Amino acid sequence: MQALRKHIHPGWFIIAPLLILVATLYLSPILNILWLSVTDPEPGFGNYAKLGESDALVRIIWTTVRICIITTIFSVTLGYSIAYAMVHCHQKQKNYMLTLLLLSFWISILVRTFSWLMLLGRNGLVNGALQDIGLIAEPIAFMRNELGVLIGMVHYMIPYAVLPLLVSMEALDKRVMDASRNLGATGTQTFWRIYLPLTLPGLVASTLLVFILSLGFYVTPAVLGGGKVLMVAEYISVQLLVTLKWGTAAMLAALMLFGVLAMLWIMSRFMKLSTVFGGAAR
Amino acid sequence: MLDTAPTGSLQIRDVSKLFGSFKAVDGINLEIQKGEFLTLLGPSGSGKTTLLMMIAGFLDISHGDIALDGSSITNIPAEKRNFGMVFQGYALFPHMSVRDNIGYALSVRKRPASEIRTRVDEMLELVQLQDFAERKPTQLSGGQQQRVALARALCFAPPVLLLDEPLGALDKKLRVEVQEQLKDIHKRVGTTFIYVTHDQEEALSMSDRIVIMRDGAIEQVGTPTVLYERPATKFAAGFLGKSNFVHQAGKTFALRPEKIDLRAGQGNEGARASGVIRSITYFGSMQRIIVDTSAGDEIEVDIDVWRNQEMLSEGADVDLLWNDEAAVELRET
Numbered sequence: 248m249q250a251l252r253k254h255i256h257p258g259w260f261i262i263a264p265l266l267i268l269v270a271t272l273y274l275s276p277i278l279n280i281l282w283l284s285v286t287d288p289e290p291g292f293g294n295y296a297k298l299g300e301s302d303a304l305v306r307i308i309w310t311t312v313r314i315c316i317i318t319t320i321f322s323v324t325l326g327y328s329i330a331y332a333m334v335h336c337h338q339k340q341k342n343y344m345l346t347l348l349l350l351s352f353w354i355s356i357l358v359r360t361f362s363w364l365m366l367l368g369r370n371g372l373v374n375g376a377l378q379d380i381g382l383i384a385e386p387i388a389f390m391r392n393e394l395g396v397l398i399g400m401v402h403y404m405i406p407y408a409v410l411p412l413l414v415s416m417e418a419l420d421k422r423v424m425d426a427s428r429n430l431g432a433t434g435t436q437t438f439w440r441i442y443l444p445l446t447l448p449g450l451v452a453s454t455l456l457v458f459i460l461s462l463g464f465y466v467t468p469a470v471l472g473g474g475k476v477l478m479v480a481e482y483i484s485v486q487l488l489v490t491l492k493w494g495t496a497a498m499l500a501a502l503m504l505f506g507v508l509a510m511l512w513i514m515s516r517f518m519k520l521s522t523v524f525g526g527a528a529r
Numbered sequence: 530m531l532d533t534a535p536t537g538s539l540q541i542r543d544v545s546k547l548f549g550s551f552k553a554v555d556g557i558n559l560e561i562q563k564g565e566f567l568t569l570l571g572p573s574g575s576g577k578t579t580l581l582m583m584i585a586g587f588l589d590i591s592h593g594d595i596a597l598d599g600s601s602i603t604n605i606p607a608e609k610r611n612f613g614m615v616f617q618g619y620a621l622f623p624h625m626s627v628r629d630n631i632g633y634a635l636s637v638r639k640r641p642a643s644e645i646r647t648r649v650d651e652m653l654e655l656v657q658l659q660d661f662a663e664r665k666p667t668q669l670s671g672g673q674q675q676r677v678a679l680a681r682a683l684c685f686a687p688p689v690l691l692l693d694e695p696l697g698a699l700d701k702k703l704r705v706e707v708q709e710q711l712k713d714i715h716k717r718v719g720t721t722f723i724y725v726t727h728d729q730e731e732a733l734s735m736s737d738r739i740v741i742m743r744d745g746a747i748e749q750v751g752t753p754t755v756l757y758e759r760p761a762t763k764f765a766a767g768f769l770g771k772s773n774f775v776h777q778a779g780k781t782f783a784l785r786p787e788k789i790d791l792r793a794g795q796g797n798e799g800a801r802a803s804g805v806i807r808s809i810t811y812f813g814s815m816q817r818i819i820v821d822t823s824a825g826d827e828i829e830v831d832i833d834v835w836r837n838q839e840m841l842s843e844g845a846d847v848d849l850l851w852n853d854e855a856a857v858e859l860r861e862t
Binding site: 420422423425426427428429430431432433436440441444445 | 607609611613616618620624633638
């Protein structure tokens with residue numbers, strides 16, 4: 248024991264149970280999936296080779312990436328304006344807005360998805376109202392297509408986009424903006440030259456968060472896409488539960504994991520990731 | 530003197546600021562001369578920063594008018610006033626180099642790059658930071674950051690420079706050094722400086738004139754000498770330097786500790802008061818002696834360490850002496 252202590256800092260003993268827990272419950276399933284992707288149904292890279300053979304697979308991945316990029320752009324843009332409004336309004340209004348934000352955060356994704364169906368479906372509230380006042384003859388196809396999926400996903404993602412931005416905007420020294428005004432900069436100049444660069448870490452954090460979470464969307468595309476918009480998560484579930492091709496499912500899951508890691512790596516080339524994840528920007 | 534725009538004079542006429550029903554600044558009248566180094570001195574909550582923010586244009590004026598060289602600027606927004614400002618904590622742009630920070634004002638005015646470069650070099654030389662042009666503010670010491678803030682505020686040759694407690698974040702030794710530099714820079718650029726501080730030593734050592742503020746109003750205005758030698762009120766006497774208050778014949782007098790002399794024993798010729806030494810504190814360059822007088826006042830006396838060795842012990846009887854002009858009669862407030 249004494250000899251052991253010489254080589255290992257006693258702090259490790261304290262966090263050892265946690266480390267073991269994380270390793271067994273988190274790392275081992277991931278390793279298992281990686282293992283499955285190269286062993287099922289037969290050893291080798293056959294599953295990965297399918298990417299080159301199957302147009303369907305490539306189409307699914309492309310659909311997923313496209314939807315995620317569009318979702319991210321809209322969520323982060325809207326989230327930026329919401330966070331800006333929250334930081335710059337009165338405390339009372341801010342608390343009000345924060346409550347609304349968290350409220351939508353807490354409502355189950357199923358409930359929120361089906362509400363969109365009721366609002367924007369063929370016989371939904373909006374189409375019904377527009378038809379009744381005679382603006383349109385045929386219902387507009389909001390749902391059961393990519394547009395529907397995008398509406399649902401952007402709506403779900405906005406709170407995730409707002410929170411990192413809110414933190415980063417609140418940490419800003421307001422006097423820096425005053426200094427910019429004092430030095431003769433217009434509001435637009437101050438925004439592009441001071442405000443945006445200083446909130447960039449929050450913007451990147453929010454973009455990463457939304458994009459990564461979007462990759463795994465399952466319920467929303469399934470319900471609002473009406474079976475026409477197949478994304479990776481839903482396809483994985485089909486492979487697991489219906490066609491029982493676990494190898495293909497594991498390969499797709501591994502691909503997503505590597506995709507996310509690659510994104511983080513590219514990001515780290517351009518900026519210190521610690522600033523994105525809440526570290527001080529020095 | 531550096532190549533700068535003409536300096537400006539400011540006229541502050543009956544200016545008030547209300548926050549709800551609270552009067553943060555209450556009817557201030559003040560003429561600030563061209564090229565003057567004017568200090569707004571007061572405790573926190575005295576309205577000095579509020580007044581400065583109104584001059585800068587960050588706060589609206591509730592009543593009254595502020596004019597630059599006679600023409601009103603009350604309705605001109607902060608970004609159009611062209612006043613330089615050194616902020617508390619400096620408010621440097623953390624993502625920009627020292628050079629870009631200093632050149633910002635010229636760059637947002639879309640001046641040619643060559644002109645900006647020349648001017649920034651001039652400014653870097655003025656604050657002696659030539660070797661730090663490409664650094665980020667976080668890579669500088671507090672004193673260097675302060676100089677960047679000063680150079681940034683002076684770069685576009687403003688007619689008036691506003692300084693909001695610019696030395697507050699520095700340690701005491703550095704502060705004295707920076708005071709000297711500030712004074713020197715003021716002389717070289719010739720711009721009107723309006724300086725806000727709660728530090729009376731800073732105010733005394735740098736200012737042409739000091740405005741002592743209290744509860745949003747002006748308590749007294751004057752040169753450092755006048756304010757120190759002839760304080761008008763108890764507040765002014767107590768805030769600027771140390772002061773004893775002596776009550777005689779129904780009047781209150783301010784009496785600076787260094788203007789009192791001590792004599793051993795009682796009944797000395799010319800004694801103004803007598804009492805017992807309560808405590809002696811040694812400060813190196815002088816010693817502070819607290820005397821309880823028979824009239825019931827507590828009087829602090831600062832005297833040279835080498836004097837009066839033999840009679841100075843706690844509990845000893847002493848007489849206090851001072852000249853007529855040392856005791857300044859105070860206005861009732």
